[in-house]
Amino acid sequence: MTISLAIVGVGKIVRDQHLPAVAGNADYRLVAAASRNGRVEGIENFGAIGEMLAAVPSIDAVSLCMPPQYRYAAAVAALDAGKHVLLEKPPGATLSEVEDLAARAAEKGVSLFASWHSRHAPAVEAARGFLAGTRLRAMRVSWKEDVRQWHPGQAWIWQPGGLGVFDPGINALSIVTRILPQPVFATGATLEFPENRDAPIAATIRFTDADGLDLLAEFDWRQTGPQSWDIEAETDAGVMRLSEGGAKLSVDGRLLHAEPEQEYPSLYRRFAALIRDGRSDVDLAPLRHVADAFMLGRRTLVDAFHD
């Protein structure tokens, strides 16, 4: 059965990723969009989700892609109307609101998918499999990129709740929490706030687990030149390196896995499978680690940031 899909919050990520992924998947038919500013050509467009849900009753599912601060109300409207809901990452501005959404989806018997696109990077499952078969000694996460290149003029990411450097950093955490064999938790963090901004531009988090794992994650938005989205693990079976945001896997320098990036097509296949099986997938671990880091972290002020 084809899923009649609507997209809410039409911005850069929708144009770059969601629309091509949906267009390439025969399980979906895109029937409507709602957005304050953006439009999708060739389908019905609305200014707000309530208006859209009332006008297009054939909608089965909605993808919510607006900034996280505005996602809860839209999700409640969709769930209350009996629609399946996909949440872009991060799934909300608070953990508490997403817990509430999960309870509402269960009550309504519809699927809620708190998606983490980086978990669908090509080599993530291979990395998980590798770590399951050996002993992990230490892990280093290095997620360093140039915010001016990747988030030009996006004011909301600097506002309270916009998460700052954790917006890309949470992608790393979504991979780490998928590939590690057991749960970790933060023991300390440093968050660097530009003196003119309400969100961090850089952060370092130390994690451990019940067996004393040494895990260090470094996120930085001030990286010019080569960008890094790398996870390196020292194990009894060699040094595992998951690089390019989860696209490539090597052990002791030998490339084991490198396929073309297909994150959003894979993500939409998973959403269709959840709907078909009548299940939800709401893993809040990545957002919980970010909230923990904010709660536990030491704040320092650094130079002002100007776009």
Add this chain to the structure above:
Amino acid sequence: MTISLAIVGVGKIVRDQHLPAVAGNADYRLVAAASRNGRVEGIENFGAIGEMLAAVPSIDAVSLCMPPQYRYAAAVAALDAGKHVLLEKPPGATLSEVEDLAARAAEKGVSLFASWHSRHAPAVEAARGFLAGTRLRAMRVSWKEDVRQWHPGQAWIWQPGGLGVFDPGINALSIVTRILPQPVFATGATLEFPENRDAPIAATIRFTDADGLDLLAEFDWRQTGPQSWDIEAETDAGVMRLSEGGAKLSVDGRLLHAEPEQEYPSLYRRFAALIRDGRSDVDLAPLRHVADAFMLGRRTLVDAFHD
């Protein structure tokens, strides 16, 4: 059957509250204590929990009362040894570590109690009953006390992870989340950090729920003179006031409920009941709201604080 109890982390709260509550409850026999600095007279004392668990195998349950930053490792040691565990509030320095403890307790088949002593204040259940029978329009939480009086020289509460004014504020949140008829979530917060400290001395959090509730919580540690631990609710049945930290309940100025404070005796009765019934009680909502406020909140710097 009598529960052989051990207490870990012997400080002010243990002497003021835990020891009298345990002494007054025939379900318990206090058999040992472990603490870096404190001692309990008349029982065996140890410097660390591992040593204690090895030396006194008859222990059935432990109360963990050290600062939250040190609680996880002790809880894992106790759970792995098959002991029931009571966690003082807050249950840990991160949400993630307590999620892991809950999973471990379930695996071991022992009881884990993430306790919130303020939920045992005398009028809390009456307030919950009152709110369940009417329509709530707005709520104001005012938790304002003098940190010099209540936390003299306690350095750990000012360290990262020590939570600052949320240490008392989380008591208010533990009551609010118990008495409200449906979940709330933060939409904005302001956190005031003394320029020489790593934890907030004051905070304001705005919450709402799916029906647009107007809930404002104000926490302040700079209150001299009269102290306030009050929750006021405008409802269709009048203005409900839960005051003195949950001890007194009035509606439209008429006192409905006022009994002597018995928080810790009630808390230990609940722990004994959980052990007897083979159940756990790990409600992380209060700590989740604190983490959400740190993640979502705007930070401001205020005057340095000196003890």
